[in-house]
Amino acid sequence: MQATGYRIQQWGGALRWESFEVPDAKPGEVLVRVEACGIGLTVLNCIRGDLADDKAHLPRVPGHEIVGRVEAVGEGVTSPAVGQRVMAYFYLVCGTCRACRSGRDSLCENLEGWVGVHRDGGYASFTSLPARNLLPLPESIPAAQATAIPDAIATPLHVCKTRARVRKGDRVAVTGAGGGVGVHMLEMAKLFGAEVAGLEASEGKFEAIRAMGATPVLSRSFDDVRLDRVWDEGAATVVIDLVGTRDSVSWGLKSLAPGGRLVVLTTFRDVEVPMSPRDVVMREMTVLGSRYASKAELAESADLVASGRIHPIVSHVVAPADVETVHRELRDGTLIGRGAVDWTKS
Numbered sequence: 001m002q003a004t005g006y007r008i009q010q011w012g013g014a015l016r017w018e019s020f021e022v023p024d025a026k027p028g029e030v031l032v033r034v035e036a037c038g039i040g041l042t043v044l045n046c047i048r049g050d051l052a053d054d055k056a057h058l059p060r061v062p063g064h065e066i067v068g069r070v071e072a073v074g075e076g077v078t079s080p081a082v083g084q085r086v087m088a089y090f091y092l093v094c095g096t097c098r099a100c101r102s103g104r105d106s107l108c109e110n111l112e113g114w115v116g117v118h119r120d121g122g123y124a125s126f127t128s129l130p131a132r133n134l135l136p137l138p139e140s141i142p143a144a145q146a147t148a149i150p151d152a153i154a155t156p157l158h159v160c161k162t163r164a165r166v167r168k169g170d171r172v173a174v175t176g177a178g179g180g181v182g183v184h185m186l187e188m189a190k191l192f193g194a195e196v197a198g199l200e201a202s203e204g205k206f207e208a209i210r211a212m213g214a215t216p217v218l219s220r221s222f223d224d225v226r227l228d229r230v231w232d233e234g235a236a237t238v239v240i241d242l243v244g245t246r247d248s249v250s251w252g253l254k255s256l257a258p259g260g261r262l263v264v265l266t267t268f269r270d271v272e273v274p275m276s277p278r279d280v281v282m283r284e285m286t287v288l289g290s291r292y293a294s295k296a297e298l299a300e301s302a303d304l305v306a307s308g309r310i311h312p313i314v315s316h317v318v319a320p321a322d323v324e325t326v327h328r329e330l331r332d333g334t335l336i337g338r339g340a341v342d343w344t345k346s
């Protein structure tokens with residue numbers, strides 16, 4: 001199968017528009033006709049080589065938030081079937097280890113990497129992936145909207161449901177609230193019954209934060225952010241940090257109410273945050289890491305969208321020729337929610 005799309009020839013290098021051969025689906029694998037692929041900061045991190053930068057994996061088609069339709073299946077594949085609508089799970093998991101078998105897929109003990117890094121992703125018209133990386137997607141959800149499900153919506157579900165266990169009575173503060181994961185985190189925390197504050201460095205994203213039912217808070221400098229302007233109690237029961245700097249995480253620790261939990265999701269290298277054990281004990285705080293989501297949570301996220309309880313915010317959908325425009329908006333910090341590339345427009 002001849003595909004067209006973007007590939008990188010070196011990590012951190014430019015996207016190049018190319019035609020290339022996608023081989024027939026191997027045993028256990030599936031050829032997918034890509035309908036749309038999400039564009040977010042993680043894709044830029046992948047292109048830069050932040051997740052892995054082995055030259056053996058080049059050239060590479062980036063993009064992991066893939067929505068498409070099964071074009072062909074390899075030997076031994078019984079599901080998904082040809083013609084079925086699917087979305088991709090980001091992590092290349094083994095499917096057989098203890099973590100995979102107990103539904104904690106993102107902790108796979110034999111992780112083989114990531115879609116868009118170790119396997120070609122969705123910045124091209126076709127891609128092939130292991131069958132176990134593809135999950136069914138309802139027909140009713142438009143493709144570009146659906147690209148938010150496998151990461152930007154599933155990640156908040158994992159945080160709110162499995163990690164922080166957000167519930168009625170919680171006061172949740174989210175840093176980086178206007179980004180792709182951020183806006184959906186706000187709506188997810190609301191869905192779980194919390195009052196929500198969304199911290200953003202850019203006032204241009206306040207309207208989107210309000211639309212999610214959250215109170216926007218300017219966080220150009222974390223030194224100036226005080227929650228007593230949002231809540232009488234002046235502190236959050238849950239802080240979800242999507243910024244990942246020393247300042248943002250320190251602010252999170254400082255802003256927790258007694259018994260509060262801080263959830264961290266970023267993986268930047270060389271970020272260290274001082275923590276006082278005395279303070280953690282006296283206020284009985286919990287610090288939680290949250291890593292992506294399980295396959296079950298992807299399926300549940302699709303249900304939440306299909307039933308209208310979660311609304312994907314994919315604010316800029318472009319034809320393949322305009323992918324770089326959205327990359328620029330991401331670098332400038334002006335994109336609200338997610339972007340997506342629509343392959344049906346090619």
Ligand SMILES: [Zn+2]
Binds near residue numbers: 095096108
């Ligand atoms: Zn595994």
